[in-house]
Amino acid sequence: MNMKCECIHLNDLPDEILLIILKKLINTEVLYSLIGVNKRLNKIVYDSNFTSRVALIKYSSDDTIHPLPWQILDRFCLQILPEIHHKIEWLDIESSSIEHVLLSRNYSNLSGLGLYNLGIEEIKQLLTDKSLLNDIVKSQIVSLAIGISACKIPYVTSDIIKHLFTQIFIMFTDLQCLTFVPYSTWHNQMIFDISSSTVFSSNLLELHVKLHNFTDCLYLLDGRFSQLCTLDVNIFMINSSHSVINNQEKLPNLKCFSLECHLVGDVYSELIVSLLQRMPNLEQLNLYFLIFGRKTFIEGNNLKDIINYMPQLNKFMFNIRSNVSTENQTNLPSNEDIQYTFRDYKNQIISSIDYFPKIQDVECHIYSHPYVWKDYKNVTNSFSGGLFKCVREVLLFDEHPFEHEFFLLISQSFPFLKKISIVNETKQKNQRSRKSNSDDENFSIIEYPHLIVLDLYEAHNDYVKQFLIDTKTCLPNDVYLCINHKRLKKITNNFKRYETRINCSKIRYPVD
Incomplete structure (x- = not known):
C-alpha cells in the first residue's frame, strides 16, 4: 500500500x-x-x-557571557525593540551593547535590568551619563543585576566599591533586589568591601553579594538595610583574626539566608552560630562551608545550635566539609557516629568520612539530600554514587588510585559535568584499556558529553592516559586540557601515539 x-x-x-x-x-x-x-x-x-524578559547576551558552553553578533543586535535595535519596547519588563545587556540598546528606545514598563561584563569605565559611565538612564527608568528599576568582569578589573580597591554601591542606591531610588558580584567562569578572586556607612537603603528586600570579610556581613545587618528579607552572601574566608562589630540585634525581617565561605579554626562556634541565632523568623537557610583547623567535625548536634533558634525554618540545605588533622588525635567519631547525630532530622542527610594518612588529615562531609550545588569537592574512592543533576564541576582527590570503574561511576553520577579536576599522584593498579569481556561494563568506553575543562596538572600520568586513550574515554570536541605541555608531548609521544590520536584531536592544548 x-x-x-x-x-x-x-x-x-x-x-x-x-x-x-x-x-x-x-x-x-x-x-x-x-x-x-x-x-x-x-x-x-x-x-x-x-x-517580558529579553536577554541581548550570548552564553558560551562554559557559561561565560558574550555580546550578540552585531548584525543580530542591529536588527533588534532597529526593527524588533521598536515593536516590543513597551512590553519589556526585564533587559539583560552585555557591556559593549549598553549604550546601543538603552538609547534606542524608551522602555516604559522596564522594572528589571541585568548588566554584564562591566569594567570600571562602563560602570562610571552608567552612573554619570544621564542620557543612558533617564529619571523615569531609574525610578522604575526594582531589580538590578551587575556582573563585573574579572578580566577588565583584576584588582579593585574597597573605596571604588563603596562608591559604586553608594551611587547605585542614589540612582535607583526604589531598588528592591540587587545582585552585585564579580563574574568569572571557574575562579572568582575579586572580593568586594562594602562596609562604608554611606551604603544603605530602606527599600532593599533582596541582596546577593560577595564580601571581603565577615565584618562586612555584620555591617550589612546593622540596620542599614532594615527591610531586607533575603540575603545571599559569599565570603572567601572567615578566620578568628577578623575584627567584628558588636551587634547582637535580632533580625526579624530576614526570611531567607545563604552563606558560602571557608572557615578557619573554630569560627563556626565563635562567629557563625551567634550570627544565625539572630534570625528567629528565618524560613530558609543554605550553608556551604569548607572548614579547616577545627579539632572536631561539624555534625548534627552542632547544627541544632542554630536551627533550635529558628521555629519558622521549613527548608534547611547544607553542604559542609570539616577537615581535621589526625596529628595528636586518638578518638575521632566514626561515620556511624556522625550519622546518628542526624536521627531527629526530617530530611535525608548523607555523611562520609575519608582518611588521608600521607597528609595526616581526615575529612567529614555532610550534606542535605537532594544535592543542589553546582560543584562537588574531594570525591574519593569511598564515593558511593547517586544522581547529581545539578553538579557541573567535580574535584577528584585521593591517596589511593582511581581505577577505570571509578571514572565510569563519576560519568554516571554526574551526567552534566563541565569541569573535572584530578588531584592524585598514585599510580593505577589496573591499566587495561579494552573490554575484557563484551558483557563487562567496567571497561566500557566512558563519555563525558558536556565536558569543556579537564585539569590534570596534579594528576599521575596514568590519569592523563585514562582520558586520552580512546579505548578508555571518548572526549567531546574542544575540551580545554590543563596540563604541562612538555609532559603531554611525552605521554603522547609528541602526539604520534596511536591510542591517543583521536582524543588529542579534540582538545585545546595549554600554552606554557
Whole structure:
C-alpha cells in the first residue's frame, strides 16, 4: 500500500502547540527568527512569554557571557525593540551593547535590568551619563543585576566599591533586589568591601553579594538595610583574626539566608552560630562551608545550635566539609557516629568520612539530600554514587588510585559535568584499556558529553592516559586540557601515539 507523506510546516500547527514548542526555545532566538514573518507568528511572539524578559547576551558552553553578533543586535535595535519596547519588563545587556540598546528606545514598563561584563569605565559611565538612564527608568528599576568582569578589573580597591554601591542606591531610588558580584567562569578572586556607612537603603528586600570579610556581613545587618528579607552572601574566608562589630540585634525581617565561605579554626562556634541565632523568623537557610583547623567535625548536634533558634525554618540545605588533622588525635567519631547525630532530622542527610594518612588529615562531609550545588569537592574512592543533576564541576582527590570503574561511576553520577579536576599522584593498579569481556561494563568506553575543562596538572600520568586513550574515554570536541605541555608531548609521544590520536584531536592544548 502506497502511503503519501505530507510535510507539516511550522505555520500548520495550532497556536497552542506552537506556543508550547516556542516556550522551550531561547526568547532572543524566537524574536529574531519569527518577528516579521507573518501576522499570525507576530501575534504569537508578541505574547508576554517572549517579550517580558529579553536577554541581548550570548552564553558560551562554559557559561561565560558574550555580546550578540552585531548584525543580530542591529536588527533588534532597529526593527524588533521598536515593536516590543513597551512590553519589556526585564533587559539583560552585555557591556559593549549598553549604550546601543538603552538609547534606542524608551522602555516604559522596564522594572528589571541585568548588566554584564562591566569594567570600571562602563560602570562610571552608567552612573554619570544621564542620557543612558533617564529619571523615569531609574525610578522604575526594582531589580538590578551587575556582573563585573574579572578580566577588565583584576584588582579593585574597597573605596571604588563603596562608591559604586553608594551611587547605585542614589540612582535607583526604589531598588528592591540587587545582585552585585564579580563574574568569572571557574575562579572568582575579586572580593568586594562594602562596609562604608554611606551604603544603605530602606527599600532593599533582596541582596546577593560577595564580601571581603565577615565584618562586612555584620555591617550589612546593622540596620542599614532594615527591610531586607533575603540575603545571599559569599565570603572567601572567615578566620578568628577578623575584627567584628558588636551587634547582637535580632533580625526579624530576614526570611531567607545563604552563606558560602571557608572557615578557619573554630569560627563556626565563635562567629557563625551567634550570627544565625539572630534570625528567629528565618524560613530558609543554605550553608556551604569548607572548614579547616577545627579539632572536631561539624555534625548534627552542632547544627541544632542554630536551627533550635529558628521555629519558622521549613527548608534547611547544607553542604559542609570539616577537615581535621589526625596529628595528636586518638578518638575521632566514626561515620556511624556522625550519622546518628542526624536521627531527629526530617530530611535525608548523607555523611562520609575519608582518611588521608600521607597528609595526616581526615575529612567529614555532610550534606542535605537532594544535592543542589553546582560543584562537588574531594570525591574519593569511598564515593558511593547517586544522581547529581545539578553538579557541573567535580574535584577528584585521593591517596589511593582511581581505577577505570571509578571514572565510569563519576560519568554516571554526574551526567552534566563541565569541569573535572584530578588531584592524585598514585599510580593505577589496573591499566587495561579494552573490554575484557563484551558483557563487562567496567571497561566500557566512558563519555563525558558536556565536558569543556579537564585539569590534570596534579594528576599521575596514568590519569592523563585514562582520558586520552580512546579505548578508555571518548572526549567531546574542544575540551580545554590543563596540563604541562612538555609532559603531554611525552605521554603522547609528541602526539604520534596511536591510542591517543583521536582524543588529542579534540582538545585545546595549554600554552606554557
